[in-house]
Amino acid sequence: MTLSKATATKLDELAARYPTRMALTLPGLYLVQDEAGWISPQAMIDLAEHLDLSPAYVRGVATFYTMFRKDQVGRYLIQVCTNLSCQLMGSDTVLACLERKLGVKPGETTADGKFTVVEVECLASCGTAPMMQINDTYYEDLTEAKVEQILASLG
Amino acid sequence: MDKEPILTKRMHLPGSHTLAVYESVGGYQSLRKALAMEPAAVIDEVKKSGLRGRGGAGFPTGLKWSFVPKESTKPKYLCCNADEGEPGTFKDRVILEKDPHSLIEGMLIASWAVGIRHGYIYVRGEFLDQIKILQGAIDEAYAKGYLGKGILGTAFDCDLTVHRGAGAYVCGEETALINSIEGKRGQPRLKPPFPAVVGLFGGPTVVNNVETLAAVPWILERGAAAYVAYGTEKSTGSKLFSVSGPVKNPGVYEIELGYPLMDFLNNECGGLRDGTILKAIIVGGSSVPILTAAECEGARLDYESLQQKGTMLGSGGMIVFPEGANMVRLLTRLAKFYAHESCGQCTPCREGSGFILRMLEQIYQGHGKLDDLDNILRVANNMTGNTICPLADAMQMPVVSWITKFRKEFEQYIISGQRGTGARHG
Ligand SMILES: Cc1cc2nc3c(=O)[nH]c(=O)nc-3n(C[C@H](O)[C@H](O)[C@H](O)COP(=O)(O)O)c2cc1C
Ligand code: SF4
Ligand code: FES
Numbered sequence: 001m002t003l004s005k006a007t008a009t010k011l012d013e014l015a016a017r018y019p020t021r022m023a024l025t026l027p028g029l030y031l032v033q034d035e036a037g038w039i040s041p042q043a044m045i046d047l048a049e050h051l052d053l054s055p056a057y058v059r060g061v062a063t064f065y066t067m068f069r070k071d072q073v074g075r076y077l078i079q080v081c082t083n084l085s086c087q088l089m090g091s092d093t094v095l096a097c098l099e100r101k102l103g104v105k106p107g108e109t110t111a112d113g114k115f116t117v118v119e120v121e122c123l124a125s126c127g128t129a130p131m132m133q134i135n136d137t138y139y140e141d142l143t144e145a146k147v148e149q150i151l152a153s154l155g
Numbered sequence: 156m157d158k159e160p161i162l163t164k165r166m167h168l169p170g171s172h173t174l175a176v177y178e179s180v181g182g183y184q185s186l187r188k189a190l191a192m193e194p195a196a197v198i199d200e201v202k203k204s205g206l207r208g209r210g211g212a213g214f215p216t217g218l219k220w221s222f223v224p225k226e227s228t229k230p231k232y233l234c235c236n237a238d239e240g241e242p243g244t245f246k247d248r249v250i251l252e253k254d255p256h257s258l259i260e261g262m263l264i265a266s267w268a269v270g271i272r273h274g275y276i277y278v279r280g281e282f283l284d285q286i287k288i289l290q291g292a293i294d295e296a297y298a299k300g301y302l303g304k305g306i307l308g309t310a311f312d313c314d315l316t317v318h319r320g321a322g323a324y325v326c327g328e329e330t331a332l333i334n335s336i337e338g339k340r341g342q343p344r345l346k347p348p349f350p351a352v353v354g355l356f357g358g359p360t361v362v363n364n365v366e367t368l369a370a371v372p373w374i375l376e377r378g379a380a381a382y383v384a385y386g387t388e389k390s391t392g393s394k395l396f397s398v399s400g401p402v403k404n405p406g407v408y409e410i411e412l413g414y415p416l417m418d419f420l421n422n423e424c425g426g427l428r429d430g431t432i433l434k435a436i437i438v439g440g441s442s443v444p445i446l447t448a449a450e451c452e453g454a455r456l457d458y459e460s461l462q463q464k465g466t467m468l469g470s471g472g473m474i475v476f477p478e479g480a481n482m483v484r485l486l487t488r489l490a491k492f493y494a495h496e497s498c499g500q501c502t503p504c505r506e507g508s509g510f511i512l513r514m515l516e517q518i519y520q521g522h523g524k525l526d527d528l529d530n531i532l533r534v535a536n537n538m539t540g541n542t543i544c545p546l547a548d549a550m551q552m553p554v555v556s557w558i559t560k561f562r563k564e565f566e567q568y569i570i571s572g573q574r575g576t577g578a579r580h581g
Contacts, residue, residue, distance in 0.1 A: 017316045019356050025338035064340040065321035067280045083242045084474055085399035121492055122242035123281050126399035127406045136283050
C-alpha cells in the first residue's frame with residue numbers, strides 16, 4: 001500500500017519548508033491520523049517509505065508522542081484534565097459524571113465504541129478549569145449540568 | 156497595571172488578531188525601523204532593554220542573540236517556543252489568539268538582528284484553534300510582503316513555518332523542541348554544544364518563548380529606555396501572569412515587574428472566592444517551589460524578590476490553593492505528571508521520578524510510613540545536578556518544597572491512616 005494521494009501531495013508541499021525529509025515525520029503522522037482517525041502499523045510503513053525512513057524509526061517517533069494514536073479509540077475521545085488547577089476546581093466532578101453517564105472508567109471505551117474517556121495533563125486552560133477536550137474542541141468552566149448537556153448534544 | 160500596557164494593549168480591540176487592526180495601531184512600524192538599523196544595533200537595543208526570557212529560565216534575550224556567530228556556513232534558525240505545557244500556564248495562548256502579529260513582527264526583528272532566514276513556531280499539539288489563527292496571520296503577512304522575499308523592499312528574506320507538537324511536556328525544553336522539529340523523538344540533547352552554536356538542522360539557533368518575542372516590537376518602537384522605565388532595576392519591563400484556582404477573576408494579566416503579589420491577588424484578581432481562605436500560591440508554574448500564605452505576604456513579582464523568597468518567577472503560571480486543598484493528593488498527581496513526562500534518558504530522573512510517584516501513591520492510598528517522607532526528600536535531592544535537562548529539577552522543587560512546608564499535613568495524613576478516595580488521581 002501507499003499513502004493516500006491527498007496526504008502525499010500535502011507532504012510534498014510541506015517539503016519546501018524543511019531542509020530534510022525526516023522533519024516531515026510529525027506533519028506526516030498528523031496527516032495520516034487526521035485521515036484515518038489513528039495510525040495503523042501499515043500507515044507507519046507507508047509513511048516511512050514515502051520519507052525514505054525505516055518503519056522502525058517512524059514507529060519509534062510515533063510512540064514517543066501521546067497525541068499520535070496507535071490504537072483505535074471511540075468516535076469521541078474525551079480527555080479530562082486532572083492536573084493541579086483542574087483538580088482544585090473540580091475535575092473529580094467531571095470524571096464522576098462521565099463515569100456515571102457512560103459507565104466507563106478512565107482509559108476505557110464504551111461498548112458501542114462511541115466514547116473513550118482518558119485523563120490528561122494540563123491543557124493550558126487552567127483559568128477556565130475544570131475542563132475537557134473532546135476530539136479537537138475544548139470545553140471549559142465545566143459543571144455537572146454542563147457535562148451532561150455536552151454528552152446529550154453528542155447524541 | 157498603572158502604566159500603559161505593553162503586551163496586552165491591543166487585545167481588547169475587536170479583530171485584534173487581524174493584520175488590518177494590527178496595522179491600524181502602528182503594527183509593523185517597528186520592523187520598518189529595525190530594517191533601517193544595523194543588526195548589531197538591534198541586538199544592542201534589546202540588550203539595553205534588559206528583556207529576559209519569559210519561558211521560565213529568565214535568560215537575558217539580547218545576550219542570547221549575541222551568542223550566535225555572525226558568520227556561519229550552515230543556515231541559522233529561530234525557534235519560537237509555543238509549547239506552553241507547564242501546568243498552570245496559559246499566557247502564550249492569549250498572544251496566539253489575540254495578538255499573533257506581534258509575535259510575527261518580533262520574530263522578524265529577531266531574525267534580522269541575528270541573520271536568520273527561517274523561523275519555526277513550535278505550537279503545542281492541542282492548540283488547534285490557536286494554530287488556525289496564527290497561520291491566518293502568517294498568510295496575511297506573506298500576502299502583504301512582511302514575510303517572504305525582499306521584505307518591505309529590502310534585501311531581507313524571511314520565512315515562518317508553524318510546526319505542531321504532539322503532546323510531550325519535555326518538548327518545551329529547547330533542545331528537545333529542536334529534535335522534535337527535526338522529526339525525531341523529543342528527547343533533550345546534552346549541552347554543550349549550545350543551540351546558539353549547533354542547533355536546528357545543525358545550524359546556529361535561537362530559541363525564544365512567545366511572550367519574549369512579542370515584547371520585542373514595543374522595545375524597538377519606544378526604545379530600550381522606555382522599557383527600562385517599567386519594572387525594577389534588574390527585572391525590567393512587564394510580564395504576563397496566568398492565574399488559576401479559586402480566585403474571583405482567574406485569567407491572564409499583564410503587570411509591571413516588582414508588583415506586590417498580594418496586591419495583585421486582591422486588586423487585579425479580585426481576591427479569593429467568598430468563603431475561601433488562602434493556603435498557598437505557586438507563582439511561576441507547577442515546577443517552582445510553592446509559597447505558603449505567610450510567605451506570600453511581602454512577596455513581589457520580580458526575578459530577584461522571588462529568588463529571595465526561595466522560589467522563581469518561572470513561566471508566570473500562578474496557581475492559588477485554598478485552605479482545605481489536599482496537598483498529599485495534589486502532590487501525588489503532580490508527581491505522576493513528572494514521572495510520565497520524564498523522557499527516560501537519565502537514570503536519576505527516570506528512576507527518581509518513578510520512585511517518588513510510587514511512594515506518594517502508597518501514602519495517598521493509606522499505606523505510608525513516617526520515614527517515607529525523608530526517603531522521598533533524599534531521592535528528590537539526588538535527582539538533580541546530573542541530568543541532561545532541568546526536568547529533574549522541575550520535579551525536585553515542588554516535591555521538596557511541598558513536603559517541607561506542609562510536612563505536618565503529610566505526617567497527619569500518614570498517622571491517621573487516611574485512604575485516598577474519590578476519582579483516581581491518575
Ligand atoms: C521540561 C521543560 C519544559 C519547558 N517548557 C517550556 C515551554 O512550554 N515554553 C517555553 O517557552 N519554555 C519552556 N521551557 C524553557 C525552554 O527550555 C527555554 O528556556 C525557553 O524556551 C527559552 O526562551 P526564553 O529565553 O525566551 O524564555 C521548558 C524547559 C524545560 C526544562
Ligand atoms: S532530566 Fe529527565 S526529562 Fe531531562 S533528559 Fe534526563 S531523563 Fe529526560
Ligand atoms: S490544570 Fe487543567 S488545564 Fe491546566
